[in-house]
């Protein structure tokens with residue numbers, strides 16, 4: 001995919017050919033806005049004089065561009081010299097000179113509550129980490145703890161330019177409340193299990209997730225959507241997967257699961273069902289275009305073909321996979337095969353930082369080293385994975401993932417006038433996208449807008465009390481650790 005850097009553009013006109021449902025939807029929004037403009041010729045927010053990286057189908061980058069936002073949606077964009085007079089009286093005018101304006105980044109796979117365990121589990125494989133830390137921690141985690149932990153995750157994500165994330169864990173109603181308060185967008189699922197030491201039947205497990213769907217799907221002004229979250233092939237029975245598939249289809253929501261993250265997952269289904277995990281789930285009828293499969297590290301060629309045929313969305317978590325020595329997913333090959341691949345930060349317990357800029361960089365670099373050949377995953381592709389790839393994985397690609405008229409206004413402004421981003425040139429080629437993936441970090445994000453609302457301005461988060469969230473997070477961690485017995489055990493063994 002090539003990026004066109006253009007000096008100007010025109011208002012959105014849907015092409016007469018290739019009229020996808022998404023384009024028709026956006027066109028209807030544009031019509032609605034143009035008729036409402038006659039009554040109230042104002043936009044709520046006007047961003048002007050920025051470099052707009054649209055991630056639209058033509059991958060246009062607009063120099064000296066503007067974006068006008070009304071009622072949470074993008075109503076217009078174009079060249080700043082041609083801003084319509086009525087937009088200039090917007091309630092808030094944001095000067096984006098010297099800044100890049102990007103679609104808000106999306107994390108396609110996250111466990112917000114596990115942010116509390118940041119930096120405590122280094123040097124462990126997934127199964128050891130799960131046994132020694134996750135299970136005791138999670139069994140001691142109360143709903144109010146999940147709320148505090150999710151607030152911390154939301155705070156970190158806002159500051160790193162993440163406007164939307166797919167989350168799977170427990171106490172998800174409290175995570176939903178934190179998302180609602182933060183102003184972010186999220187797709188939430190309960191990590192449902194009925195195997196091992198889990199004291200739930202498949203019926204009880206799916207009911208928890210169905211309750212979440214009933215209470216929170218399309219809530220918080222539509223910012224929260226829900227999915228079903230059968231955790232892994234080792235912790236969810238075939239019965240649970242089947243029930244999940246039925247309910248997800250009935251509620252018209254997606255399925256979010258971990259798939260072949262570690263070799264033990266493959267050994268498990270081969271031992272129990274004489275099949276590899278992808279074939280096992282496909283034979284159960286679980287797989288489909290509404291499935292978000294996180295990790296997919298241990299896939300063979302046949303499994304990749306099944307995922308392609310079933311139109312499953314894969315979400316790659318390279319830092320987490322590297323840190324736990326899980327392996328390197330064959331992402332470049334999956335993309336070449338035509339599989340939609342997104343990107344996620346997973347959890348701070350196994351990544352340490354919720355920074356999608358970092359994740360894009362690692363995703364690109366790790367594919368190069370796995371093939372011993374650079375350029376396997378270009379900066380353009382990494383950015384696409386973090387925006388449109390994830391939007392599609394969450395089933396909301398008609399709403400977010402790019403800067404286009406009619407879409408929700410999830411946008412971030414990144415400060416470009418900095419030593420580590422200089423020189424920024426256009427000859428002999430533009431190096432902007434290279435900087436966005438290889439040189440920028442989440443700390444370079446200046447402003448974050450979610451659903452048309454400014455949630456961070458000049459690095460000040462407006463929806464959460466930063467000092468209070470940081471203090472509460474540390475207090476909460478100590479309480480959960482004391483309750484779980486982890487702290488005592490660690491002191492004895494340490």
Ligand SMILES: [Zn+2]
Nearest residue numbers: 111258294346
């Ligand atoms: Zn995970």
